[in-house]
Amino acid sequence: MTEEVSQAYDIIPNRYEYLTLPHERVFFTTEQGFYGSAPHDCWNEYPKKTAGVDPSEVVRTGDVIVVPLDSSVPWVLRKTDVEGKYKLVVECDTGAFLEGDLKPLEPTAITHSVETAILLTCTQIHLEASHALRMRDFVLSIYLSTETPLTEHATSPVDPFVLVILNRDLPSFCHNLMDTGNLIMKDFEKRLKMTINVAPKAFKSPASRRYRAPLDPFFTETTVKNLLRPFRTELRGFPNVQVTGKVSAGLAAAVHKEIASNEISDWRAAFEKMVQEKEAGSKLFQQGNIELASLAWLDATADIDRIHQSSTWEELVREGGESFLMSVAELYFLMRLNIAHTELARVVSEGYFTILAEDSLLMARKSLEKGFWAKGQWKWEPEDRHKAKLWYREAMCTRLSGSVERAALAERLLEKALELAPNDAAILKEKESVIAWRLRGYGYGY
Structure with a gap:
């Protein structure tokens, strides 16, 4: 691979002399008309005027963007009729070829988990963590259901899922839901089905020696109103939002009515x-x-x-x-x-x-x-x-x-x-x- 890269490097025009030979490469499959998969940090040092590629004309579906790890300038490789050979497209004026097994990266799901082992350290830590969770922040369970994907890039339906979110993050969540939904999907607010479950899962636990206070009395009318405030202030035009759990029928109906009302009627x-x-x-x-x-x-x-x-x-x-x-x-x-x-x-x-x-x-x-x-x-x-x-x-x-x-x-x-x-x-x-x-x-x- 190194030998073929060296040969290709020699053919690149002199204005690319600042490139240094990479020891590793990262490959990205392109989509017609734009560099859909290239990370932004690959472009931060040299502007597009040095990239040598116009995405609207040069890049085709199936091309491979090769980003040297020690350079911000991408190379575009195109498969040829010869098995294992790729044409190097730079300013469309070079006929260099590379050999090698160049495989585009497959999409990778990013996962995140919370480490809870610390809660098992001892009873004191467990009790303190439980108390902090109740008194310093609140947790809501939000159920989302829609027949179509939330982004245009997905090609398959998205299964309903449960989102557990901190109260401090609710304003951002609601704002982004309102701000971007219709940009990626027409009539998004009508398609989305959401259930807001206040105080989910065993919040009727009795007082015991293990816990300083039962959880049930903590969710007063005032606390519940504070929890639901971001939904009431940020969301408009979502008719399929239901509020359940430890919330009065009157408050649940009021929240539903406000969220379902149009953002702008005049x-x-x-x-x-x-x-x-x-x-x-x-x-x-x-x-x-x-x-x-x-x-x-x-x-x-x-x-x-x-x-x-x-x-x-x-x-x-x-x-x-x-x-x-x-x-x-x-x-x-x-x-x-x-x-x-x-x-x-x-x-x-x-x-x-x-x-x-x-x-x-x-x-x-x-x-x-x-x-x-x-x-x-x-x-x-x-x-x-x-x-x-x-x-x-x-x-x-x-x-x-x-x-x-x-x-x-x-x-x-x-x-x-x-x-x-x-x-x-x-x-x-x-x-x-x-x-x-x-x-x-x-x-x-x-």
Whole structure:
């Protein structure tokens, strides 16, 4: 293996001289269009401009990413017709071959367990631990059941499972459940079935010499309300949540009603919140804090995506009508353009990846399709100047991604942009940069 690696290393262009020969390698199977399995820490030293691979064009299903352990630059290997041989894809300009038994890593389940042996040390430690558990934190048992996986990556149904969680972690749990559910699964809140069991398992234990106090009296009405508060404040629009256990019927019904109620029932309030989030990002941008501005707009568009995928969206559209749809569509499109602008600026100045810019431009374009915002043939059309910005930033993103074989596409995008804004200085300058990049024939258009 070492001999073949050495031969391949000699063929790599001189601009990769900083690579040192690894003694070990880690292999990752790729998916079409992105480096799905590569860990982030493999990219922290050298930006994508040195990686030599454009994922949207070069990487194919079945390719293998080889990440040298002493370098952040990945190599992409592609199987050939010859058994056991792999083509090394770097800038798509090398014909090197490697031999060896290169097997992608299989997904590995991460397990965690709590070591309870200390509780068996002696009676005193056991009693103190039991007392601390009751008085310093609370434990809830949460039963989750859904017919579909919680993530898009899973291909099989997820069996119901029981989650035991500390009270201190409940706000984060509820927030993340609310914040990300609809982003990964449409109508997630309707599909999810959850049972909150207060004081599960033998919480009616009598007082004895072994325990300082029985557990049952500890769960007063006040304590139970404190336990359920994160669910009542964070979760909305989940109709299939039941509260059981040591809780009064009235409180259980009230919690169920609050959790099942819609997050936003008034379309005006919903849109006003979207505007405020956009303006928060604009204020940060005007202050020169580009990174935080981009993050603010990313959060704002994620909120719109979440509401758009939720069961309340149709109700908001029905009440707000076409004016609501047009306002949201324009706000969303402009924020996506803003994200692309800030992220491309960071690519140039700091060597960041183009992935966030690519994603925002993709979503901006998708938001213009028929049926995206409302069922049927309804679509939103931006102003010409905003269309020109979209095409200009798509061309710039193509150049900065380093896929020189897509230079012709970048030029076509710029021609379309110039038809709408023929005297735009930024577009004209970008056209010159793309032409120079194409004539050079390789590398990144920095």
